[in-house]
Amino acid sequence: MSSDMTLIRGVMAGDETALASLYDRYSGVVYSVAKRILDDQGAAEEVLQDIFYQLWRTASNFDESRGGLAGWLLVSARNRAIDRLRRRKPSEGIDDDKPVAVKSSLESEIAQGELMGKVKGALQGLPETQRATLELAYFEGLTHTEIAQRTGEPLGTVKTRLRSALQTLRQALNP
Amino acid sequence: MNGHPQFEEDFDLYALGALEGEERTAMDSHLKGCPDCAARLEEARGRLALLALSAPTSAPSPAAKQRLLRSLKAPGRRLENPQGFESPRRMGIWRWLTPVSAFAAIVLAALSVWLGVQNGRLSQAVRDVRSQQQRLKAQVRQTQAENARARLVLDVLTSPSTVKVDLVAAEAHPVPQGKAFYNPDKGLLFYAANLPSVPAHWTYQLWLVPAKGNPVSAGIFKPDRGGNGSVLLPPLPTGLTAKAFAVTIEPAGGMQQPTGKKVLIGVVSGQPG
Numbered sequence: 001m002s003s004d005m006t007l008i009r010g011v012m013a014g015d016e017t018a019l020a021s022l023y024d025r026y027s028g029v030v031y032s033v034a035k036r037i038l039d040d041q042g043a044a045e046e047v048l049q050d051i052f053y054q055l056w057r058t059a060s061n062f063d064e065s066r067g068g069l070a071g072w073l074l075v076s077a078r079n080r081a082i083d084r085l086r087r088r089k090p091s092e093g094i095d096d097d098k099p100v101a102v103k104s105s106l107e108s109e110i111a112q113g114e115l116m117g118k119v120k121g122a123l124q125g126l127p128e129t130q131r132a133t134l135e136l137a138y139f140e141g142l143t144h145t146e147i148a149q150r151t152g153e154p155l156g157t158v159k160t161r162l163r164s165a166l167q168t169l170r171q172a173l174n175p
Numbered sequence: 176m177n178g179h180p181q182f183e184e185d186f187d188l189y190a191l192g193a194l195e196g197e198e199r200t201a202m203d204s205h206l207k208g209c210p211d212c213a214a215r216l217e218e219a220r221g222r223l224a225l226l227a228l229s230a231p232t233s234a235p236s237p238a239a240k241q242r243l244l245r246s247l248k249a250p251g252r253r254l255e256n257p258q259g260f261e262s263p264r265r266m267g268i269w270r271w272l273t274p275v276s277a278f279a280a281i282v283l284a285a286l287s288v289w290l291g292v293q294n295g296r297l298s299q300a301v302r303d304v305r306s307q308q309q310r311l312k313a314q315v316r317q318t319q320a321e322n323a324r325a326r327l328v329l330d331v332l333t334s335p336s337t338v339k340v341d342l343v344a345a346e347a348h349p350v351p352q353g354k355a356f357y358n359p360d361k362g363l364l365f366y367a368a369n370l371p372s373v374p375a376h377w378t379y380q381l382w383l384v385p386a387k388g389n390p391v392s393a394g395i396f397k398p399d400r401g402g403n404g405s406v407l408l409p410p411l412p413t414g415l416t417a418k419a420f421a422v423t424i425e426p427a428g429g430m431q432q433p434t435g436k437k438v439l440i441g442v443v444s445g446q447p448g
Contacts, residue, residue, distance in 0.1 A: 012302055013302075014298075014299050014302065016244060016247055019244075019247070020240070020244060023240055023243065027234075027235055027239075027240070028232065028233075028234055028235075029227065029228060031233065031234065031235040031239075032227075032230040032231065032232050032233050033227040033228075033230045035230070035231075035233050036230035036231060037230075041235075041236070044235070045235050045236065045239045048235055048239060049239060049242060049243045049246070052243055053243065053246060053247075056247055059302075060302045060305040060309060061305065061309070063309065063313070067217075067221070070224075071220075071221055071224045074224040074225070074227040074228075075220065075224050075227075077227060078224075078227055112228070115225065115228055116228045116229075116232070119225050119226065119228045119229045120228070120229050123226075123229050125428075134226075137191045137192070137193045138191060138223070138226050139230075141192055142193070143192065143193050143194070143195040144193050144194070144195065145195060147193075160408055162188065162191075162193060163182075163184045163188070163407065164407065164408065164409075166183075166184045166187040166188065166191075167182075167183075167184055167405070167407060169222075169226075170183060170184075170187065170222060171396060171397045171399075171404075172397075173222055173225060174397070174399060174400070
């Protein structure tokens with residue numbers, strides 16, 4: 001199995017089969033997060049295609065030392081889907097689409113499955129109210145105030161819940 | 176923000192986009208001047224990226240891949256309609272073409288193909304130049320970083336204010352410590368340091384020992400690689416008078432009552448203040 005970086009070098013050289021291999025490896029996780037955010041198959045497929053099309057056009061700008069491809073794909077999928085959900089211009093997004101250092105490997109299907117199980121297990125371990133608050137922040141890109149307005153909870157309660165959820169999650173996901 | 180953010184969650188909240196107003200602008204300006212905190216933010220971004228994996232697993236249609244691969248052959252073109260519907264305006268167009276317009280269309284098509292080939296070659300050349308530029312930039316950055324580090328090493332060795340200390344083997348290990356801040360009406364904050372890691376399927380559990388009755392669980396935690404752990408504002412019955420606090424090692428998920436070895440214990444000795 002070729003590494004991500006070998007395939008990116010192939011993409012840089014204009015090799016379409018290298019891009020197709022990266023698509024086969026990551027289209028599932030990229031599409032799943034876009035679908036979760038947008039709840040629309042067509043819109044989620046547009047986000048998926050936009051991301052891989054950008055990878056094709058700008059692979060030569062990819063700097064491995066700043067983080068791996070998997071992190072960039074996951075962050076881009078979330079940011080672009082939320083921009084679309086909230087009808088924002090990409091420049092108003094929550095963060096840049098810059099590389100992100102994800103410590104765990106996602107290059108094989110087995111590794112992706114194991115990590116998915118770990119993340120889902122960590123979220124299921126949270127109290128329901130904390131999990132719901134974290135999901136509003138992550139999958140809808142809402143701020144503290146927006147979550148308080150959406151749920152009708154006091155702002156202080158929302159802040160405490162989100163902070164506690166993140167603390168538990170960090171402990172659960174640390175190697 | 177005058178100092179560094181106090182808790183790791185501050186970086187998570189910033190990376191999530193949950194902060195707003197003054198909280199966000201204070202963090203923005205601090206991060207610009209603090210490489211250490213910028214690195215901690217990168218860690219938080221990497222951690223939060225994993226949350227994407229909690230989305231229910233679903234697969235795109237096979238047609239999505241075909242559309243992507245087709246779009247690669249038309250540089251600069253927008254992606255096709257992802258629903259795959261044919262535009263009504265294109266249906267049956269050849270029926271209405273006259274021979275002259277058909278000839279013009281063929282010439283235009285041939286011209287488009289030729290331009291497409293030229294465009295593809297130029298794009299490849301641009302990619303090659305960018306790739307070369309990227310490699311050179313990386314080499315320059317690495318050389319600059321190595322020079323800066325060598326200067327720092329020399330500075331430390333030659334500075335008159337540098338002290339030299341000889342170290343010998345020490346048998347004593349850092350002693351685990353904990354601090355609890357408890358207000359019966361407002362809540363509990365707990366910080367621990369120098370804790371050894373616990374095996375998988377085990378966890379540390381914090382207990383509030385009330386003046387009357389059985390110990391009450393105040394949450395579970397695992398220390399980070401530096402041995403530091405914390406429990407902030409756990410859900411507890413309000414107004415509970417505490418006699419002591421303790422930390423035990425329990426099976427993952429925690430227990431209703433302490434069963435494991437006591438690692439830390441502290442008795443409430445004085446009045447607040």
